[in-house]
Amino acid sequence: xxxxxxxxxxxxxxxxxxxxxxxxxxxxxxxxxxxxxxxxxxxxxxxxxxxxxxxxxxxxxxxxxxxxxxxxxxxxxxxxxxxxxxxxxxxxxxxxxxxxxxxxxxxxxxxxxxx
Amino acid sequence: xxxxxxxxxxxxxxxxxxxxxxxxxxxxxxxxxxxxxxxxxxxxxxxxxxxxxxxxxxxxxxxxxxxxxxxxxxxxxxxxxxxxxxxxxxxxxxxxxxxxxxxxxxxxxx
Numbered sequence: 596x597x598x599x600x601x602x603x604x605x606x607x608x609x610x611x612x613x614x615x616x617x618x619x620x621x622x623x624x625x626x627x628x629x630x631x632x633x634x635x636x637x638x639x640x641x642x643x644x645x646x647x648x649x650x651x652x653x654x655x656x657x658x659x660x661x662x663x664x665x666x667x668x669x670x671x672x673x674x675x676x677x678x679x680x681x682x683x684x685x686x687x688x689x690x691x692x693x694x695x696x697x698x699x700x701x702x703x704x705x706x707x708x709x710x
Numbered sequence: 711x712x713x714x715x716x717x718x719x720x721x722x723x724x725x726x727x728x729x730x731x732x733x734x735x736x737x738x739x740x741x742x743x744x745x746x747x748x749x750x751x752x753x754x755x756x757x758x759x760x761x762x763x764x765x766x767x768x769x770x771x772x773x774x775x776x777x778x779x780x781x782x783x784x785x786x787x788x789x790x791x792x793x794x795x796x797x798x799x800x801x802x803x804x805x806x807x808x809x810x811x812x813x814x815x816x817x818x819x820x
Contacts, residue, residue, distance in 0.1 A: 637799075638797075640807045640809075651807055
């Protein structure tokens with residue numbers, strides 16, 4: 596049990612719609628990262644938030660956006676959904692942006708299907 | 711660019727048949743190499759962190775080792791419950807990003 600919780604666990608959206616995924620970090624962790632994992636692939640880094648500011652971004656378009664709140668919980672928003680956005684979205688929490696190889700702990704993920 | 715390659719993609723073992731999984735990496739200054747286990751439909755579960763060449767970590771039937779170019783996850787006398795996908799990730803100087811491999815899917819038959 597990592598203490599990282601995500602919601603919803605599964606959802607189905609129609610192409611063109613918008614979706615919001617939520618994450619509650621492990622207690623004491625001030626850094627949240629979001630990853631997209633397509634079937635049969637490893638997780639791909641979307642972005643990271645540290646103390647409510649974006650602290651790095653992977654190769655994802657601007658329609659992927661996020662927020663981190665004062666209690667360090669986080670949201671991932673995806674606009675104008677495309678079929679290729681269908682994936683498992685993982686939230687990971689860590690301490691201090693992952694300095695010195697601090698371990699990141701993952702939630703169970705949110706399965707998004709776009710039809 | 712930082713990169714992680716895992717092999718084999720899939721591995722089928724008989725219960726008790728020991729083997730090794732490989733993770734080759736290219737990174738600008740290694741801060742840490744991580745091994746995770748992932749069960750179907752679940753988030754990755756942390757196993758080990760290795761920081762420098764020559765380091766080894768053990769947990770039950772698993773042992774992880776690290777050189778300057780690759781890491782191995784050795785599985786000794788595996789059991790069916792060890793069946794899962796094993797993911798390797800590296801963290802470089804760009805410490806806010808973990809680069810993951812595509813994983814090795816391990817199937818242990820009784």
